[in-house]
Amino acid sequence: ETGVTQTPRHLVMGMTNKKSLKCEQHLGHNAMYWYKQSAKKPLELMFVYNFKEQTENNSVPSRFSPECPNSSHLFLHLHTLQPEDSALYLCASSQDRQGLTEQYFGPGTRLTVT
């Protein structure tokens, strides 16, 4: 247990569906992140939030829409996804900006787009 939880752990969705991933951190951290992890590729940073404000969007397609209502919760809304979006989606948090302190990762959501 890292103090970061994610739901659901597994998700199968069709290309026309709309779904949301949820992340919650119980560590009192100020920054939260979404990453995509595909086989044989490095972790890809998608979005960064500091104190609920989005500070980075790494050229992510608009079919991925993040939401951060407070410092403890982070959502990733999914719609009209493509099969190549199938991957492990990891949420992480850190006390400060990502380069200054270590990140704590959730267990991830294994997403399959059919």
Place this chain on the structure above:
Amino acid sequence: GQNIDQPTEMTATEGAIVQINCTYQTSGFNGLFWYQQHAGEAPTFLSYNVLDGLEEKGRFSSFLSRSKGYSYLLLKELQMKDSASYLCAVSFGGYQKVTFGTGTKLQVIP
């Protein structure tokens, strides 16, 4: 952006010592992280190096040479549970952006 290189796979024997190398571009470098990720699990933090030299933490040590753009993770007295992927991640730039390498999958054999 950053280009981080680490070996894709390594195999080592239980009880032995293994060194996992990581090289990166030195421009804008702030610091370097190592994470461990067991199959099907989340990455977990191992170490953070900012200054040159060796940081020791139990069986794990991490070394950094800022001028050479080089780091290694040293695992001593290997145990079967050390079989995992080891991710090198570099913080660079004024906003301390972090970029991850592809990871080194370590297999520990009896």
